[in-house]
Amino acid sequence: MELARELSIVLFSAILVDNFVLTRFMGICPFLGVSKKVGPAFGMSCAVIFVMVAATAVTYPIYTYLLEPNGLAYLDTLTFILVIAAFVQLVELVLGRFLPSLHRTLGIYLPLITTNCAVLGVTLLNIQEGYGYLTALAHALGAGLGFLLAMLLFAGVRIRLENSRVLEAFQGLPITLISASIVALSFLGFGGVVDGIFR
Amino acid sequence: MEQTAGDKRLSVLLNGILRENPVMVLLLGTCPSLAVTTSVTNAIGMGLATTFVLLGSNVVISLIKKLIPSSVRIPCYIVVIAGFVTIIKQLMMAYLQPLYLALGVYLDLIVVNCILLGRAEAFASRNTVGLSFLDGLGMGLGFTLSLFAIGSIRELLGNGSWFGVELTAGVIEPMGIFAAPAGGFFVYGILIALVGILLRRDGRKPRKSFGCGDCPSAKDCKGKEGA
Numbered sequence: 001m002e003l004a005r006e007l008s009i010v011l012f013s014a015i016l017v018d019n020f021v022l023t024r025f026m027g028i029c030p031f032l033g034v035s036k037k038v039g040p041a042f043g044m045s046c047a048v049i050f051v052m053v054a055a056t057a058v059t060y061p062i063y064t065y066l067l068e069p070n071g072l073a074y075l076d077t078l079t080f081i082l083v084i085a086a087f088v089q090l091v092e093l094v095l096g097r098f099l100p101s102l103h104r105t106l107g108i109y110l111p112l113i114t115t116n117c118a119v120l121g122v123t124l125l126n127i128q129e130g131y132g133y134l135t136a137l138a139h140a141l142g143a144g145l146g147f148l149l150a151m152l153l154f155a156g157v158r159i160r161l162e163n164s165r166v167l168e169a170f171q172g173l174p175i176t177l178i179s180a181s182i183v184a185l186s187f188l189g190f191g192g193v194v195d196g197i198f199r
Numbered sequence: 200m201e202q203t204a205g206d207k208r209l210s211v212l213l214n215g216i217l218r219e220n221p222v223m224v225l226l227l228g229t230c231p232s233l234a235v236t237t238s239v240t241n242a243i244g245m246g247l248a249t250t251f252v253l254l255g256s257n258v259v260i261s262l263i264k265k266l267i268p269s270s271v272r273i274p275c276y277i278v279v280i281a282g283f284v285t286i287i288k289q290l291m292m293a294y295l296q297p298l299y300l301a302l303g304v305y306l307d308l309i310v311v312n313c314i315l316l317g318r319a320e321a322f323a324s325r326n327t328v329g330l331s332f333l334d335g336l337g338m339g340l341g342f343t344l345s346l347f348a349i350g351s352i353r354e355l356l357g358n359g360s361w362f363g364v365e366l367t368a369g370v371i372e373p374m375g376i377f378a379a380p381a382g383g384f385f386v387y388g389i390l391i392a393l394v395g396i397l398l399r400r401d402g403r404k405p406r407k408s409f410g411c412g413d414c415p416s417a418k419d420c421k422g423k424e425g426a
Contacts, residue, residue: 023380025234029313032229074289077307078281085274117230117311124304169392172405173226177388185381 007138009198010131014142016190020118021150022183027118031151032176034109036162041155042148047109049144052122054091055084056140059123060133080123085114118147154183211330215337222345223394224405227313232346233383235305239362242350243343244298245305248287250339252309253318255283257335260323267324276319281310314342352386353377 020026027048034044059080067073092110095103113119122143126136157179166175221227228249235245256279260267267275288306291299299306309315318338323331354360357378359367367373376382395405 025230025380025383026308028229028233074285077284077288077310078278081277081281081310082274085277115311115313115316117308120311121304121308124307128304168399169396170388172395174388174392174395177384177391181381181384181388184384185376185379188379188381 003134005198006135009194010135011138011142011145012194012197014139015146015149016187017192017194019146019150019187019190020121020143021147022180022187024121026121027116027147030109030112030116031147031154032173032180035151035155035158037159038152038155041151043105044109044112045144045148045151047113048116048118048147049141051084051088051091051110051113051119052140052144052147053137055080055087055119055123056126056136058087059083060126060136063127064133076124076127077120081120084119084123088114118143150183154180157183208330208333212333212337215334215339216341216344220341220345220394221314221317221338222342222349223390224398225314225317226391227317228342229387230308231305231312232349233380233387235302236346236350236353236383236386237357237378238301238354239347239350241298241301242346244295245302246339246343246346248291248302248306249309249312249314249342250336251287252280252283253315253339253342254332254335255286256280256315257318257323257331258328259283260319261326261328261331264324272320272324273316276316277310280315280319284309314338349383349386349390352390353382357382 014020018024021028021031030044030048035041062079062083063073063076067075067079088110092103095110122140126139129139131139158176161175161179170178215221219225222229222232231245231249236242256276259279260276263275284307287309288299291302291306318334322334326334351361354362355366356374357376359365359371359373374382377386391405398405
């Protein structure tokens, strides 16, 4: 029961309160680049959720059983980025070989994810926050779902934006960033919600 | 008029600081530009840490560019960059602990900052060591300058202070929203709009889409944006 409570707190905090995109500013590139339409935004987010959870599942044991006992904890960044890069390559190969239809929808986003700071960020935060293995996985899942939520909300906003007349100076990115600021503002309202529910 | 070697060096250095400022014009490295700019001190710390990594990685990559097979160049660049990030992390942990704690995970995330891979791919892998050094210095200082600008606006409006010194307290009520994440997006959006006006006046076009332009994975995602 205690564990279930802890897992839900971590999961929902990562989705709503500490949303990776809107509060921690991780994964801004895909957030602004791939959010023009709902379809690609959804595909990209699914790929991110998968890679985040899988990368956590892989890097956490490497840190706990390999790096830390040998006094190599300071090599975490270097190891994690290489493991994530190798892992993403592997997933792409496997998907392309065995699940070509899934590869066509998700695979195109995979190369982008290697250098996505949200994925490296979630694996590093798991270590820094001192989570257990299950909690770390819940955190990764929450981070991914939070990314999906932000992407879908923002894709909706941008479709409206496409059809509106904007001052020349603000066309393109500036107005996109300002809309992102308003979406981020709405997430401020979630502060304290999770603690209140699961107390 | 033929360009002398000295002119070339100067233009490489200035290129990063103004003409192709990584944050404002190339629109790279957004993650740290928004995350750590709640105070000027953090912004400058982040900027200088990135400059250090950029200098190191540009010089090393330019030195070993002939040894790297092109098919595995990206992982090689990442290892070099991650190595320098580890060095600066250890140095800051030892000598600048408050800043180290304030920057937190964003210090590690320098590894995936597009500016570093972008310069490795677009400049250091094609130019001499000296020019790569200058390019790293210019881009790093340009990055620091942009972070300084965003950080100044956000700290002044959001906290009423500058470098931690109370300035407008009691005169203007600080607007906490500027220190909040939403303020980061807002200030960056306004600054890019202003830079866009200057670029148009100069006869250049501001970037339309979000800046994967110099990102090494760009060719993998070209045309897939909003596909």
